[in-house]
Amino acid sequence: MRAAPPMPPTQMADGPALPTVRRWVVDARARRMIAAAAVLGVMFVVLAVLFKESGGTALDVAVTKAVQRIDSPAFSWLMWGISAPGYWPWSLVVLCTSSLALIMARRYPEALFVVATEGAGLLTAQVKLIIERPRPTGDAIRVVSAALDYSFPSGHVVGYVSLYGFLFFLAYVLLRRSWVRSLLLAGLGSPVALIGLSRVHLGHHWVSDVLGGYALGTAYVLLLIVAYRLLVVRPNVEAATLAAGSPTDGGTESALSASHTAPRARFSSR
Numbered sequence: 001m002r003a004a005p006p007m008p009p010t011q012m013a014d015g016p017a018l019p020t021v022r023r024w025v026v027d028a029r030a031r032r033m034i035a036a037a038a039v040l041g042v043m044f045v046v047l048a049v050l051f052k053e054s055g056g057t058a059l060d061v062a063v064t065k066a067v068q069r070i071d072s073p074a075f076s077w078l079m080w081g082i083s084a085p086g087y088w089p090w091s092l093v094v095l096c097t098s099s100l101a102l103i104m105a106r107r108y109p110e111a112l113f114v115v116a117t118e119g120a121g122l123l124t125a126q127v128k129l130i131i132e133r134p135r136p137t138g139d140a141i142r143v144v145s146a147a148l149d150y151s152f153p154s155g156h157v158v159g160y161v162s163l164y165g166f167l168f169f170l171a172y173v174l175l176r177r178s179w180v181r182s183l184l185l186a187g188l189g190s191p192v193a194l195i196g197l198s199r200v201h202l203g204h205h206w207v208s209d210v211l212g213g214y215a216l217g218t219a220y221v222l223l224l225i226v227a228y229r230l231l232v233v234r235p236n237v238e239a240a241t242l243a244a245g246s247p248t249d250g251g252t253e254s255a256l257s258a259s260h261t262a263p264r265a266r267f268s269s270r
Contacts, residue, residue, distance in 0.1 A: 030229060033222045040219040044153070047212045051152050052131050056140070060206035064141045067200050075201075080144075082191060082198040086156040098167055109232045110170055113224060120162035120220040124155045127216070136203050143203035153212035154205045160195045161217025162224070164188045169225055173233075 056064070085094050095118065102111040133152035136143055149155075168188040175181040196210040205213075 030226045033226050037219040037222040037226075040215045040222075044212055044215040044219065047208060047215065048127065048131050048152065051133050051208055051212075053133060055134060056136055056206045057208065060136075060208055061140050063207040064136070064200050064203065067197065068142050068203070070201070079194075079198040079201040082194045083156060083202060083204075085191070086159055086195070091159065095163065098163070102170075107170075107174070109228075110174075113228050113232075114163070114166060114170075116224060117159075117162040117166050117221070120158050120217060121155065123220070124153060124158045124213075124216065125149075127153060128155070133209070136206055138203070141203050145202075145204075147204055151205055152209045153216050154196070154199050154209045155213070156199055156205075157195050157210050157213025158217040158220070160192050161214060162221050164192050165217065165221040166224055168192070169221070169228075 084090060095114070099111045099114050102108075102114060128150040131150065131152045133150055135147050135149075135151045165188075168185060171181060171184045171188060175184070196207075196214060199205040199210055200207055
């Protein structure tokens with residue numbers, strides 16, 4: 001008697017091999033994010049080489065003057081307020097508060113990853129010492145207050161993109177859709193969008209410093225998200241898929257549904 005042909009990988013006798021399928025999906029997304037981080041890294045290196053030990057370019061000066069023509073007191077206070085949480089000790093307060101909130105919600109891995117966003121600041125400090133680009137001076141533009149460290153890249157921009165960007169990601173994937181989630185996403189996204197404008201308006205950075213900060217910060221947060229997906233999300237998704245899987249079509253559909261909603265469902269149950 002002829003032996004029965006082997007079952008295809010997605011239709012094994014003990015249920016659909018959904019974890020394998022899900023793993024390839026996660027890996028594909030991870031590869032895309034790594035590729036994007038690599039492109040941003042190249043852009044950052046090019047900017048760093050171009051502006052090593054150099055002052056502001058004609059474009060830097062022109063953009064800064066255009067931004068500083070907005071001379072409304074309300075706008076100036078807004079720009080100052082956007083930058084304020086990036087200074088010590090408020091930057092530490094924001095980091096500790098975010099981590100503590102996640103710990104209280106029993107999101108211990110997420111709290112560790114939030115602390116890991118500080119690695120972007122340490123990296124920025126080392127890059128500044130290598131590039132040694134001087135800060136803008138009051139000769140051509142208005143400088144609100146003098147800064148003592150180097151200019152490239154903008155540490156505020158790198159820090160905001162890494163910390164608030166990662167918190168934005170967590171809020172998006174862990175919280176169910178609601179007005180609270182929408183308000184939180186807007187509150188986390190606004191500082192990231194406005195910090196570059198704030199640094200230029202205050203005269204603390206050239207626009208090229210800001211672009212370098214966005215490139216480095218985004219590359220860092222993308223790699224952090226990849227690590228989070230591989231170390232935290234994927235094991236939970238595979239466990240939920242195995243628990244929901246069954247030889248029936250209904251089991252397959254429920255397993256797929258569980259794999260897509262596992263992070264949010266687990267958050268809401270705590």
